[in-house]
Structure formats: C-alpha cells, structure tokens
Amino acid sequence: MIPTKSVPEVLHRARELVTPALQRAVRRLSPELRPLAEYHMGWCDADGCPTGSDGGKGIRPALAVLSAEAVGAPGATGVPGAVAVELVHNFSLIHDDVVDEDTERRHRPTVWALFGVGRAVIVGDALVALAQQVVLEPFEAYALDDGARALAGAEQGPATTCVAGVTTFGLAAGARAARCIADATAAMIAGQALDMAFESVSVVDVAGCLAMEAGKTGALLGCASAIGAVLGGADDRVVAALAAYGMELGLAFQAVDDLLGIWGDPAVTGKPAWSDLRQHKKTLPVAAALAESGPGAEELASLLACEHLEEAQIARAAHLVESCGGRQSATDEADRRLASALAALDQGGIVARAHAELADVARFVVEREH
Amino acid sequence: MIPTKSVPEVLHRARELVTPALQRAVRRLSPELRPLAEYHMGWCDADGCPTGSDGGKGIRPALAVLSAEAVGAPGATGVPGAVAVELVHNFSLIHDDVVDEDTERRHRPTVWALFGVGRAVIVGDALVALAQQVVLEPFEAYALDDGARALAGAEQGPATTCVAGVTTFGLAAGARAARCIADATAAMIAGQALDMAFESVSVVDVAGCLAMEAGKTGALLGCASAIGAVLGGADDRVVAALAAYGMELGLAFQAVDDLLGIWGDPAVTGKPAWSDLRQHKKTLPVAAALAESGPGAEELASLLACEHLEEAQIARAAHLVESCGGRQSATDEADRRLASALAALDQGGIVARAHAELADVARFVVEREH
Numbered sequence: 149m150i151p152t153k154s155v156p157e158v159l160h161r162a163r164e165l166v167t168p169a170l171q172r173a174v175r176r177l178s179p180e181l182r183p184l185a186e187y188h189m190g191w192c193d194a195d196g197c198p199t200g201s202d203g204g205k206g207i208r209p210a211l212a213v214l215s216a217e218a219v220g221a222p223g224a225t226g227v228p229g230a231v232a233v234e235l236v237h238n239f240s241l242i243h244d245d246v247v248d249e250d251t252e253r254r255h256r257p258t259v260w261a262l263f264g265v266g267r268a269v270i271v272g273d274a275l276v277a278l279a280q281q282v283v284l285e286p287f288e289a290y291a292l293d294d295g296a297r298a299l300a301g302a303e304q305g306p307a308t309t310c311v312a313g314v315t316t317f318g319l320a321a322g323a324r325a326a327r328c329i330a331d332a333t334a335a336m337i338a339g340q341a342l343d344m345a346f347e348s349v350s351v352v353d354v355a356g357c358l359a360m361e362a363g364k365t366g367a368l369l370g371c372a373s374a375i376g377a378v379l380g381g382a383d384d385r386v387v388a389a390l391a392a393y394g395m396e397l398g399l400a401f402q403a404v405d406d407l408l409g410i411w412g413d414p415a416v417t418g419k420p421a422w423s424d425l426r427q428h429k430k431t432l433p434v435a436a437a438l439a440e441s442g443p444g445a446e447e448l449a450s451l452l453a454c455e456h457l458e459e460a461q462i463a464r465a466a467h468l469v470e471s472c473g474g475r476q477s478a479t480d481e482a483d484r485r486l487a488s489a490l491a492a493l494d495q496g497g498i499v500a501r502a503h504a505e506l507a508d509v510a511r512f513v514v515e516r517e518h
Numbered sequence: 519m520i521p522t523k524s525v526p527e528v529l530h531r532a533r534e535l536v537t538p539a540l541q542r543a544v545r546r547l548s549p550e551l552r553p554l555a556e557y558h559m560g561w562c563d564a565d566g567c568p569t570g571s572d573g574g575k576g577i578r579p580a581l582a583v584l585s586a587e588a589v590g591a592p593g594a595t596g597v598p599g600a601v602a603v604e605l606v607h608n609f610s611l612i613h614d615d616v617v618d619e620d621t622e623r624r625h626r627p628t629v630w631a632l633f634g635v636g637r638a639v640i641v642g643d644a645l646v647a648l649a650q651q652v653v654l655e656p657f658e659a660y661a662l663d664d665g666a667r668a669l670a671g672a673e674q675g676p677a678t679t680c681v682a683g684v685t686t687f688g689l690a691a692g693a694r695a696a697r698c699i700a701d702a703t704a705a706m707i708a709g710q711a712l713d714m715a716f717e718s719v720s721v722v723d724v725a726g727c728l729a730m731e732a733g734k735t736g737a738l739l740g741c742a743s744a745i746g747a748v749l750g751g752a753d754d755r756v757v758a759a760l761a762a763y764g765m766e767l768g769l770a771f772q773a774v775d776d777l778l779g780i781w782g783d784p785a786v787t788g789k790p791a792w793s794d795l796r797q798h799k800k801t802l803p804v805a806a807a808l809a810e811s812g813p814g815a816e817e818l819a820s821l822l823a824c825e826h827l828e829e830a831q832i833a834r835a836a837h838l839v840e841s842c843g844g845r846q847s848a849t850d851e852a853d854r855r856l857a858s859a860l861a862a863l864d865q866g867g868i869v870a871r872a873h874a875e876l877a878d879v880a881r882f883v884v885e886r887e888h
Contacts, residue, residue, distance in 0.1 A: 178708035180715045243643060247636035266617035266714060269639055273613060274707045276646055280700035284693060323654060323693035330650035330696075337644045338548035344636060345550045 152504040155512040162210035165223055166230040167202045170209075173231050173282050177274055184271040188242055188259050208233050208372040210509060215390050216376030218502035226376025228282050232329050233372045235279035240336055240368075242272040247344065255418070276333065283325040283375075324378045332371035339363020350453055351438055352430040354477075358399065361432070365405075366398035373397070373506075382497075389495040393506065396492060400485035400514045403478045406431035408516070410466055411475065422466045428452060432481060437474030444472045486514045522874040525882040532580035535593055536600040537572045540579075543601050543652050547644055554641040558612055558629050578603050578742040580879060585760050586746030588872035596746025598652050602699050603742045605649035610706055610738075612642040617714065625788070646703065653695040653745075694748045702741035709733020720823055721808055722800040724847075728769065731802070735775075736768030743767070743876075752867075759865040763876065766862060770855035770884045773848045776801035778886070780836055781845065792836045798822060802851060807844030814842045856884045 152158075174185045186192040190201045209230040216226030244250075245258040246268050252258060260268035342360040346352050352360075373394025374387050382390075408417055409424035409431060417423070424431050434452070438445050448468040451461055469475060489510045493503050522528075544555050556562040560571045579600040586596030614620075615628040616638050622628060630638035712730040716722050722730075743764025744757050752760075778787055779794035779801055787793070794801050804822070808815050818838040821831055839845060859880045863873050 178711050180711035181708070239643075243639050246639055265635065267711075269613055269616055269642075270707060270711055270714065272639075273609075273643075273646070274704065274711070276643070277700050277704035277707060280650055280696065281704060284697040284700060320693075323690075323696065326650065326693065326696045326700075327654040330647050330654055334644065334647035334651060337640060337647060338551070341548050341550035341637075341640055341644070344640065 152501070152508050155505075155508050158214070158505050158509065159206050159210050162213040162223070162230070163202060163206045165213055165227055166206070166209035166234070169227050170231045170234055173235065173278055176278065177271075181267075181271045181274050184259055184263050184267060185238075185275065187262070188238060188271070190254065190256075194257075194262055207509065207513060208237060208369065211369065211372040211394060211506070212376045214376065214502050214506050214509070215373050216380045218390060218498045218506065219377045219380045219382040219386055220499050221376070221380030223376075225380050228286055229325055229328075229375030229379050230372070232279040232282045232325070233332075233368060233375060235275045235282065236329060236333050236336070237368060239272045239275035239279070240340070242268055242275070244340065246272075247340070279329055279333075280326055283329055283379075284322050286322065321379050321381055325375055328371050328375050328378055332367040335363045335367035337363075339365075339367065346430045349430075351449065352435050354432065354435045354439055357430065357432050357435040361399060361402040362395065365402045366395040369398035369401070370394035385495070386497045389492050389498070393489045393492040393510070396485045396489035397510050397513060400482045400489060400510070403432055403482035403485060404514055404516055406433055407475065407478050407482070410469065422462045425452075425462050425465050425469075426457065431478075433469050433474035433478040435474075436477035437469040437472035440472040442472070444468050448472060482514055486510060522871070522878050525875075525878050528584070528875050528879065529576050529580050532583040532593070532600070533572060533576045535583055535597055536576070536579035536604070539597050540573075540601045540604055543605065543648055546648065547641075551637075551641045551644050554629055554633050554637060555608075555645065557632070558608060558641070560624065560626075564627070564632055577879065577883060578607060578739065581739065581742040581764060581876070582746045584746065584872050584876050584879070585743050586750045588760060588868045588876065589747045589750045589752040589756055590869050591746070591750030593746075595750050598656055599695055599698075599745030599749050600742070602649040602652045602695070603702075603738060603745060605645045605652065606699060606703050606706070607738060609642045609645035609649070610710070612638055612645070614710065616642075617710070649699055649703075650696055653699055653749075654692050656692065691749050691751055695745055698741050698745050698748055702737040705733045705737035707733075709735075709737065716800045719800075721819065722805050724802065724805045724809055727800065727802050727805040731769060731772040732765065735772045736765040739768035739771070740764035755865070756867040759862050759868070762865075763859045763862040763880070766855045766859035767880050767883060770852045770859060770880070773802055773852035773855060774884055774886055776803055777845065777848050777852070780839065792832045795822075795832050795835050795839075796827065801848075803839050803844035803848040805844075806847035807839040807842035810842040812842070814838050818842060852884055856880060 153161075170189075171191065174182060174189065177185055183192065183196045186196070187194055190199060190203050192198055212226040212230035212233055213223040214226075216229075217223050241253065242259050245253060246260045246265055250258055251261040258268075259271065263271075339360050339362065342356070343364060346356070346360065370391040371394065374391035377387050377390050406424070409419075409429065410422055410433060412419065412423070414421050420426065425434075434448075438449055445468075448465060451457065451465045451468070454461070457465065490507055493506055498506075523531075540559075541561065544552060544559065547555055553562065553566045556566070557564055560569060560573050562568055582596040582600035582603055583593040584596075586599075587593050611623065612629050615623060616630045616635055620628055621631040628638075629641065633641075709730050709732065712726070713734060716726070716730065740761040741764065744761035747757050747760050776794070779789075779799065780792055780803060782789065782793070784791050790796065795804075804818075807818055815838075818835060821827065821835045821838070824831070827835065860877055863876055868876075
C-alpha cells in the first residue's frame with residue numbers, strides 16, 4: 149500500500165496550482181462582468197473589495213490535477229482542465245439560482261439577487277464560453293513555434309511540453325478536452341431540465357432520480373476526473389476508467405447529499421432539519437421509500453401531496469421515508485457507488501500514488517457525516 | 519467577372535444543406551428542452567405542431583457554406599460550422615429576450631414569455647453546449663478507423679475526407695472550429711454586457727458604440743464567414759481574411775440596422791417610426807450626432823435625457839439626429855465597412871466563384887432599403 153498524503157494536503161496542493169490560473173481566467177472577462185464573477189466565486193464582496201477567500205473545498209480541481217498525475221503527467225498539465233471544470237460548475241450554480249429563484253448561496257445573496265436576472269444570465273454565459281477558450285487556447289502557444297507545433301500535432305509525439313515556461317499540449321488533446329467539457333455541460337443541462345420537469349409531477353421513480361443526478365452531478369465529476377488524463381495524452385481506455393470513477397463518485401456524493409438533505413445535522417449543514425422534505429424535493433430516499441408498496445408509502449405519498457406541511461407532518465414524513473427503507477436504500481446506493489468508483493480505478497494503467505490519492509478523495513467525499 | 523447565381527439562390531442552396539443538419543442537432547436535446555428550441559426556431563408552434571417554416575433568411579449558414587467553398591472545399595464541409603453558428607445565434611436571441619424582457623420576437627411570444635424565465639435560460643444554455651459538440655464530434659468518426667484517424671491527425675494530410683458517407687475533418691480543424699465558436703461566443707457576450715451597461719449612462723460615444731456592435735454582431739458574422747474555411751483546413755492567412763470580411767460585414771449590417779431603427783419604413787420593419795429613439799437606444803446615428811458640438815446636439819441631448827417623449831419631441835429628435843450629421847455618418851460607416859469587407863476578400867487565395875458570391879451577399883445584406 150502506497151502511503152498517501154492526507155486528503156486536506158492533496159486538496160491544498162491542487163488549490164495552490166489551480167486558483168491562480170482560475171483567477172487569471174476570470175480576469176479576462178469584460179469589465180462589466182468580471183466583478184460579478186469574482187463576487188460569485190467568493191473572492192470579492194459586492195463592492196469589488198477582496199475577501200481573502202480562495203473559494204470552496206476544491207474537490208473538482210483536485211480530481212483534474214490527480215487525473216493528470218494518474219497517467220504520469222505533471223499535475224500542472226491538468227490545470228486548464230481544472231479551470232474549465234470550475235468555470236462550468238460556477239456557471240451552473242449562477243444559472244441554477246436564477247432558475248430556482250434562490251436568493252442565498254453560502255450565506256451570501258446570489259448573483260441575480262444582487263445584480264439582477266439579466267446580468268446573472270449573461271455572466272453565467274460568459275463563464276461557459278471562457279471554459280472552452282481555456283482548454284482550446286494553450287496549444288496556440290505552438291503557433292509561435294512551428295517546430296513545437298509539428299511536435300504537438302504529431303499523434304505519436306509527447307502530448308504535453310513546455311514552451312517558454314508555459315505547459316501546453318497538442319491539438320488532439322485540446323480538442324478532446326473541449327469535447328469532454330462540452331459533453332459534460334450538455335449532460336448537466338439535461339439533468340437540470342429533468343429536475344425542473346420533476347417539479348410538476350407528484351412522484352419520481354428511482355431510475356428517474358438517478359438519471360437526473362447522473363446529469364446534474366455525475367457528468368461534471370466524470371469530466372473533472374478524466375480531463376487531466378485527456379490533456380496528458382492518455383489512451384481512451386484509461387480516460388474511460390477515470391471518467392467512470394468520477395461518474396460513480398458523483399452518484400455516491402449525490403446519494404450522501406440526499407441523505408444529509410433530510411437527516412443532516414442542522415448545525416453542520418446550515419439548513420433546518422428535514423430541509424429537502426420541507427421543500428418537497430424528489431430525492432433518492434423519497435423515491436426509494438415511495439417505491440415500496442404498503443400503507444407507509446401510501447401515507448407518505450399523501451403527506452407529500454399536501455402543499456404546506458406542519459412541523460409534525462414533516463417529522464412524520466421523515467419517519468416514513470426511513471421506515472419504508474428509503475434511508476437504507478440511499479445509504480446502500482452511496483456505498484455501492486463508492487465501491488464502483490474504487491473498482492474503476494483498478495482497471496489498470498493508473499500511476500500508484502495518484503491511484504491511492506483518488507481512492508482517498510473518493511472515501512473523503514462519501515464519508516461525510518451521514 | 520464571374521457570373522454568379524442570384525443571392526436568393528445562394529441562400530436557398532445553403533439552407534437546403536444546413537437546415538436538415540440543424541434540425542438533426544436540435545433533435546438531440548433532451549425531451550424537456552427540444553420543444554422549446556423547435557418553437558423558438560419557428561419550426562413548431564407552442565403545442566409542438568410543425569409550422570412548415572424553415573426559419574429566417576439564413577445569411578449566417580450561407581456565409582459558412584461559402585467560406586468552405588472559398589477555400590476549394592465542398593460546401594458540405596462548412597455545414598457543422600453553419601449549424602454551430604446558428605445554435606449560438608439562437609442561444610443569444612433567447613437569452614437577450616430574457617435580459618431585455620422582450621415579450622415578442624417575429625410576431626410570436628418569446629420563449630421566456632411562453633415557457634418561463636428558468637426554462638428559457640436552460641434551453642439557451644443547452645444550445646451553446648450543443649454548438650460545441652457539433653463542431654467537435656465529426657472527427658470522432660475517425661475513432662472507428664485508425665488509418666483514417668492517422669490521416670486526419672496528420673498536419674499535412676487532407677483536412678476533410680469522407681468515411682462511410684459522412685464528411686469529417688481532422689482533429690486540428692475540429693479544435694480550430696471549436697475555438698472559433700468559443701471566441702465569437704465570448705465576444706458576443708461581452709458586447710451584450712456592454713450594451714446593458716449603456717442603459718445606465720446618458721451618452722455613449724461612437725467608439726463605444728462600435729465596440730459594442732463589433733461584439734454583438736460582428737464577432738459571430740466573422741466566425742460564420744471563416745468557420746467553413748477552418749473546417750476545410752485553410753491556412754491562417756485566408757481564415758483571417760474571411761473573418762475580417764465577416765466582421766466588417768457585421769459592422770456594415772449593424773450601421774444599416776441602426777439607420778432602419780430610426781428611419782425605416784414602418785410598413786417594412788413592422789416597428790413604429792423612429793422606433794429606436796422611442797426606446798432611447800444608444801445607436802450609431804445618435805452617438806455621431808451627439809458628438810457634434812453646437813446647439814443642435816445640446817438640444818438633442820436634453821431631449822434624450824427626458825424619460826418620456828411626446829410624439830412631436832420624437833420627431834424633433836429624429837430631425838436633430840439628421841441635422842447634426844448622425845444619419846450621414848452612419849450611412850458613411852455602412853459604406854466604408856462594406857468596402858472594407860469587399861477589400862478583405864481580395865487578400866488572395868479565395869476561389870473565384872465563392873469570392874463573387876460572398877461579395878454579392880455582402881451587398882445584398884447592406885443594401886437593404888435605407
């Protein structure tokens with residue numbers, strides 16, 4: 149067994165690599181949009197004054213950096229991919245807040261609440277376009293140097309190299325990474341559309357719930373976990389294994405999130421007890437509980453059909469989700485998906501240290517208090 | 519002089535090539551989003567019933583097809599680029615209607631007015647991601663055939679070829695086309711952000727106005743005019759000439775649009791006389807008129823500072839824009855930009871017939887009734 153650094157150290161190392169590049173990318177936005185993006189990222193307050201924060205935990209950037217190292221490339225090779233994934237993730241948060249009319253995120257007003265719907269839509273759009281530019285541009289460094297360009301274009305040549313201190317990669321790697329980002333973005337949007345459609349139906353089945361979560365959460369984690377390897381010029385087999393690891397990890401993460409949304413400790417989650425039930429969210433434990441036949445599931449369905457629930461009714465609904473097996477089912481789902489993610493890493497060809505660190509990150513993500 | 523087909527014939531030919539591919543692309547959207555996109559495109563009504571319409575004039579698809587032919591490639595080579603450009607254009611219309619709170623477009627309710635802001639935001643997002651997929655996917659056909667893939671990846675090899683009846687292009691062409699789309703999308707969004715910022719200032723200068731129009735209109739026409747050549751594997755010099763043609767054409771088009779926005783025939787434009795002045799739009803003729811010193815410009819500025827204008831005041835403002843030289847200035851701008859567009863075509867390396875047809879399309883676009 150390879151001794152790994154602790155997960156917080158891995159996350160810290162990736163943040164040190166990725167945050168400066170992410171901040172450089174955001175500085176390229178037009179002067180009208182940059183302050184909104186910097187506010188959303190948590191780097192600045194509403195007046196544009198720096199907050200000193202460097203953003204969240206950084207799971208996605210860590211996955212992108214580790215996925216480059218997983219195929220023997222330096223972690224820096226994964227950085228444009230990490231930046232693109234973070235830009236797409238934040239685009240989706242900004243637009244989701246508009247769609248859901250949420251006024252707060254991480255205890256601060258959302259972008260649309262502060263700057264208006266129009267500007268929130270536009271700055272989200274700008275982040276998606278920027279994400280594509282970030283993965284497609286590095287190879288342009290070669291345009292200045294025909295020799296290096298020929299090298300980069302050659303299918304058999306090294307996928308990455310260093311010109312004038314800038315790590316760049318070949319045309320093929322850039323195109324594959326852009327494809328990876330576009331596909332994940334499309335899947336994420338389809339997942340969001342499905343989630344919106346769920347609002348107008350009373351019952352969602354487990355398969356529908358998983359399909360929605362695969363799109364909304366799995367696709368981008370799959371992309372994050374593969375894009376470093378893509379930029380490192382890995383073959384399709386290793387890329388597919390890493391993407392499967394990320395997708396399974398995303399589904400495990402989402403199952404845990406669904407559990408915390410009902411039974412999470414309010415002191416930790418910052419949300420009231422049984423939060424998702426209050427909001428009538430159609431999550432995995434609820435879908436699994438409703439799939440049971442019997443009086444418990446029937447009582448749950450009729451409770452959830454009420455527009456407004458009293459405190460005692462919410463507590464009763466939470467009890468019913470559990471007694472109908474919804475809590476156990478989601479817990480099993482999380483465990484099964486974590487096992488699948490770890491199994492995907494064993495498909496061979498992954499550097500031992502990165503393998504161990506990816507496994508640690510997966511356990512860390514899934515084994516949050518639940 | 520090469521005898522060219524009439525412009526309507528050129529537009530028709532491009533539409534015949536592009537519309538089926540565009541419809542196929544839109545059919546890939548998730549079932550929740552596809553009806554919204556098909557409604558917006560004019561192909562279906564609000565209930566999803568086909569209208570029999572194939573959309574607008576199709577200037578952008580024609581430019582993309584002609585730009586492939588301009589470098590000796592078949593027009594079909596430009597089709598994925600034409601589809602991507604149309605998807606980006608329609609994304610921007612859907613989001614602009616949300617931002618501007620416009621309830622009608624082409625005499626029909628806008629997407630957000632019919633389906634809500636949230637769904638309009640999401641379907642716009644889906645079109646951008648789809649645009650990137652459309653230009654990045656064709657080379658994947660090679661993945662099934664290693665020999666063809668090696669050929670496509672080779673920098674010196676033919677840029678396009680035909681595998682199993684599908685015209686595909688090399689990795690390099692796909693990456694360059696994706697870059698072309700991402701850059702144009704980013705510039706268009708920056709132009710939209712600038713336009714929104716203009717709403718909160720009383721006066722915009724000519725340079726600001728042109729910068730906004732270069733982003734909002736020029737960038738995507740530049741992309742449309744170059745992307746066929748990019749997919750056809752043209753060298754950077756020809757691509758740059760075609761992109762310059764499209765950018766200049768976009769600025770000429772916008773100058774004409776600004777003229778029609780004030781002096782267009784209401785019977786033709788479908789808008790009331792002096793429409794842009796009613797809405798206090800900061801367009802080129804107004805910016806040019808305000809740049810004059812003298813009592814006329816001062817009177818115009820004080821009129822435009824009024825929140826509500828009576829009919830006689832609007833007529834007076836239109837008169838002042840003209841007497842201060844704003845109408846002439848915008849007319850000169852349109853002529854100058856058209857001349858620049860035509861000059862860009864002369865930079866060499868463009869196939870004679872496509873050269874003549876591109877010139878005809880430019881004259882057709884600019885010489886609308888003004």
